[in-house]
Amino acid sequence: MQQIHTILGTILQSILIGFGIVIPIFSLLKTSNLKTVEAKNIFILTAVQAVRIAGLFYFIIWALDTYTIYSESIGLKDGMNIFKFRLFGQFWMLYWLPPVFSLLLTQALWIKKIYMKKVALITFALLILILPSYPFILLLSYLKGTDISGFNQNTVLQQVLYYVLSVVIFFFVTVTIMLMGGKLKEKK
Template sequence: MHESINIFSQILRSILIGFGILIPIISLIKTSNLKTVEVKNLFILTGIQAVRIAGLLYFIIWAVDTYTIYADAVAIPGGLNIFKASVFGKMWMMYWLPPVFGLMLTQVLWIKKLYMKKVALITFALLILILPSYLFIKLLSIFDGVDIGNAGRSTISQTILYYAISIVIFFFITLAVMLMGGKLKDKK
């Protein structure tokens, strides 16, 4: 059960990463073809809807998983101390920041004035990509005086592969939502 929740959580995180990479690129593409502009704008708006829901679900799954870990820790003698050390110890940034930043930044996209302006949309997409990342958390931990070591660290090829898969997941989920809504058929 925990593995399936972890996989779903990684898919939701991939949607956030894919949004942070693809939306700035698609927003900056210039074209004079009106149908292409309509499809581009539809893709962006559908992507915004997908990332709002993904950010909310990512946080909910994290909160439920945290509660489950807490309930399991309470049942074990001395387990509560282990839970407190892992959730509130020196690694607290690795545990708390990605879901909390993901929730806050994606839910701000409900404000229409923010996502209708290209600069604001690109800024929030990049913030969704950067703030919950390992490198940002590592930088914060250095300023906090805590060395988080190599927790969550992966090789460059693994990171590139993860970002590439995240782009593909976001693209196909957004495209599937566009097709299911029937909006893309109207634009052809």
């Protein structure tokens, strides 16, 4: 069950990262073709809907994982110490901040003025990309005086591949939702 939560959490996090990369680019694209403009607007609105739901599910999966860790730690000799260290120990920022920031930022997209105005949408997309990210949390930990730099051992190539894969997953999910909703078929 833990593996399913991990896979779902990674996919949902990839949707959020893809949103943060793609939406600012799509929002800034200019074209005079009305069909292209309409398809771009439908894509952006569908992406906003997908990200709202992805942020909520990402937080729910994190809460379920937290409860699972808590319930498993009750029976162990040092279980509660492990649970408390994970939630409130040296790495608490890595555990708490990504799901909480993701939930708050994605649920703010329910406000129509945010997702309808280009500048606000681009700002929130970039915030969704930056605030829950490891480099931002690393910066916060340095400012706090805690060194968590050894926690993530990914190379630059691995990070680039992760972001590229996130964009692909985001496109796949958004286009699938558009096709399932019939939004592309209606416009042809």
